[in-house]
Amino acid sequence: GAVVSQHPSWVICKSGTSVKIECRSLDFQATTMFWYRQFPKQSLMLMATSNEGSKATYEQGVEKDKFLINHASLTLSTLTVTSAHPEDSSFYICSAGEGGTNINYGYTFGSGTRLTVV
Amino acid sequence: KQEVTQIPAALSVPEGENLVLNCSFTDSAIYNLQWFRQDPGKGLTSLLLIQSSQREQTSGRLNASLDKSSGRSTLYIAASQPGDSATYLCAVNNNDMRFGAGTRLTVKP
Numbered sequence A: 001g002a003v004v005s006q007h008p009s010w011v012i013c014k015s016g017t018s019v020k021i022e023c024r025s026l027d028f029q030a031t032t033m034f035w036y037r038q039f040p041k042q043s044l045m046l047m048a049t050s051n052e053g054s055k056a057t058y059e060q061g062v063e064k065d066k067f068l069i070n071h072a073s074l075t076l077s078t079l080t081v082t083s084a085h086p087e088d089s090s091f092y093i094c095s096a097g098e099g100g101t102n103i104n105y106g107y108t109f110g111s112g113t114r115l116t117v118v
Numbered sequence B: 001k002q003e004v005t006q007i008p009a010a011l012s013v014p015e016g017e018n019l020v021l022n023c024s025f026t027d028s029a030i031y032n033l034q035w036f037r038q039d040p041g042k043g044l045t046s047l048l049l050i051q052s053s054q055r056e057q058t059s060g061r062l063n064a065s066l067d068k069s070s071g072r073s074t075l076y077i078a079a080s081q082p083g084d085s086a087t088y089l090c091a092v093n094n095n096d097m098r099f100g101a102g103t104r105l106t107v108k109p
Helices: none
Strands: A004-007 A010-013 A019-025 A032-038 A045-051 A067-073 A076-081 A090-096 A113-117 B004-007 B010-014 B019-025 B032-038 B044-051 B056-059 B062-067 B072-077 B086-093 B097-099 B103-108
Touching: A004 A090, A010 A019, A019 A032, A019 A090, A019 A113, A032 A067, A032 A076, A045 A067, A045 B097, A076 A090, B004 B086, B010 B019, B019 B032, B019 B086, B019 B103, B032 B062, B032 B072, B044 B056, B044 B062, B044 B072, B072 B086
Parallel strands: A010 A113, B010 B103
Antiparallel strands: A004 A019, A019 A076, A032 A045, A032 A090, A067 A076, A090 A113, B004 B019, B019 B072, B032 B044, B032 B086, B056 B062, B062 B072, B086 B097, B086 B103
16 A cells, blocks of 8 residues: 655754654655644644645645745655744644545555654 | 534543544535544554545444535444544545544543
């Protein structure tokens, strides 16, 4: 089945530094990937839709200059949290689907990245 | 904008009981709906995927139904076990995936 690999699984960084999270589709090509954020005891909130070869589409309230998304190939999307602050500490998770957004297939999720900013 | 609601927010049952988790959504123009399981501090495990043209899907002790016109889905868990304890998330797909807040299930031995 479809596999999505996400790295790192956890990261601790100092306030003010930047952190990059990678999301790879291992056995399929994903024209679209999605990035979610999950705060403790809350559900997953869609942050942005990552489209290969074009700019990401951000949800309302998500700062695009703070959360940089790059989807340079059909198998890799990256999320960079720039100038991270403690309030950015959260669980970040990506997902990808075969065939882009208009699909009748389910989405496969990465294992998530727990970011702690100290 | 699609809104997904899950009821109840939390549920505690004794082992062996059958139970139903509910999911409702506001925009019925969906491609499919997916149920996930999430263990504490972990990622998501896909349980069942129902296409918009389908009424239900079954996998082992799990059965998910979909009534797209009324914007509802249910996840039925038969003969619950302590290992079923987790948070169950419903997500609907209409160009992107939107999640409900989840139902936190505890199955007591």
